[in-house]
Amino acid sequence: MFEQSSYSEQYTFFQKLRSFDFVLIFCVLCLGIISNFSMYSTDGGEFLYHSKSHFIRFVTFFSMMIFLSFFNLRFWHSTAYLFYTITLGFLIWASMYGVTASGSQRWINLYFINLQPSELMKIAIIVCFARYFHREQMPNINSFKNIIISMAILLLPILLVVSQPDLGTSILIAISGVIVLWLAGFNIKYFIYSGLTLIISLPFVISMLKPYQKQRVLTFFNPDRDPLGAGYQIIQSKIAVGSGGLTGKGFLKGTQSYLEFLPEKHTDFIFTLFSEEHGFIGSVILLILYGVLIFRILNIGSHSRSFFGKLFCYGFGSAIFVYVTVNMSMVLGLLPIVGSPLPIMSYGGSSMLATMIGLSIVMSTKIHSKQIIH
Template sequence: MFQHKRFNSELTFFQKVKNLDYILIFCIVLLSIISVFVMYSTDGGEILYHTKSHFIKILVFFTLMMVISFFNIKFWHITSYIFYFSIILLLIWVAMYGIKASGSQRWVDLYFIVLQPSELMKIGVILCLAKYYHRLKIDSVNSLLSITVALTIIIIPIILVLAQPDLGTSILIASSGLIILWLGGVKIKYFFISFVTFLISLPFIISFLKPYQKLRVLTFLDPDRDPLGAGYQIIQSKIAIGSGGFSGKGFLKGTQSYLEFLPEKHTDFIFTLFSEEFGFLGSIGLLIIYTIIIIRIIRIGVLSRSNFAKFFCFGFAFAIFIYIVVNLSMVLGLLPIVGSPLPIMSYGGSSMLATMIGFGIVLSAKINHRQTIA
């Protein structure tokens, strides 16, 4: 009894510092440093806008991550629904008054930051479902009501994000949510039925896609059909990655990037530039860092006593895995271009903010891993 009370009492500052996962923090710092140097390369070896902005965002959001990590995990459990519904309101605000750019309406101007709420929803849906399944009795998991509520939590933001339109982010939100359903104990047969239904509905779904989205699918199937137009990006991406060879061309020596053959290299195609300069060895090294990060998050989930912390850590680890797989598959031509950033590496404030918030909650789970939540 004494041990139980001690573990559930508020930890001192030094106890919290001691409980941090320093391997995870080291990997995040290492990845951040690499991303700054790669961003420096995208600016042509000069400290220009993208490098400065990326560096400042890393400093600010890393600091935010550390602050968040010292919040008690109970705080995130209590505020999960508030966090989720706040982002829903922001998505509705975007639909009505959002900033338009390149045919999309995805951003809201908060004066101190131009925010893309759909990126935060990747974390919001995991938090919301983690709390929902935390107290749900095991014999109620597969009831029609429980599954309907869980799917509603996932579908509402997806509809709002698809309306922007942003197919890539909506797919990632759906993936993050569905893994929590699986972890929560929803039977495999329901996933199988849903998958078959999706395949049957695919022709109808495609008919509702925007013209540029249909073009991306056709380009994925045959990039050479329009090598100077829709297929240009993916063709140049493959050339850049292939030209890196085993050990790469060297830092600041990527010809595909420096000769401007590769558009948007600082965002979704950042891995292409990295792979050209550091080759197969560098790419494997980067993937090892990501793998260690995912393993550490899963380990924290295993150590955590509360189901809420377990659900969040496992869900977030899977989400990071999916973001990496989708991004790399996209730049390698294995998936259509859907606009999926590489965590921390890609330029973009909203994406990095969401990722760092996620890491902060994971570290909070580690600090309070012995704590139970009623």
């Protein structure tokens, strides 16, 4: 563990401002601008509902991210358990009294936004584990007490999200939590045993899936078995990406999107629309932006003297990598469709809110990189 020492230096507003990671902010702004132009394209080249809503949310949550970045890192540390508990309460409320759409009960109507607590839990689980393990000595990490508490913290939200039902998001929450447990120093044998158990129980798990979930798995292996039904979305997605070629068809000229061959293009399949319009070169530029963003998050973690900040940045950066990889693999047919939004790019207030909260904690870690939390 890192040596603990006192930290009494108080930064002024301008000192904090100068400590911002402006490369990270540049990447976030670029992704936000690209996402708003893409959303404008999904509305047929008009400033309609999705483009207006996405623009307002990005401006609001980006401003919120900048504001929250000035909070002392100790604030995030001290409220970590509260954040997790409130989000868990929201999950319970959503499961019991939430808004139902498309057969899933996973939203809470807050009037100004339909909040999806499972998106917030992706961040809450990381910050909670970062708080829990920040003072644990390495030899005690694998104690029976820590294993039981960690499993309880992780399994409670997963079971609630699965019951909504939302298998895809529950898997992403599980991955986020497991990443932090790995980084905290859990023995590799526990991951091996868990992996083997999952593989052995896979046939039983699949048998318990709902019909539409089984359909997604079967469609992943053979989309052509039902080209006008379950396989339609992924077939059209691959056609759109492939038709973009090297340089794309041009802004507002994506035929698959404009002729409505591609449903839900503003949410999880926003990369498909972007790739069709801007081609391979545009997709590579987008990947570079995400790569630089993830690198900056990990770099901030590596320079932090606080194990809490270090663990959060490593966990959050790794989670962003997983979300981007899963989303792009999904729309390319390399993974089953699991309902994973592309961070910042996809339409959805809850996903953007969670991402911006995570980025604000990262920025707070950057500003207070010399701070050590006892």
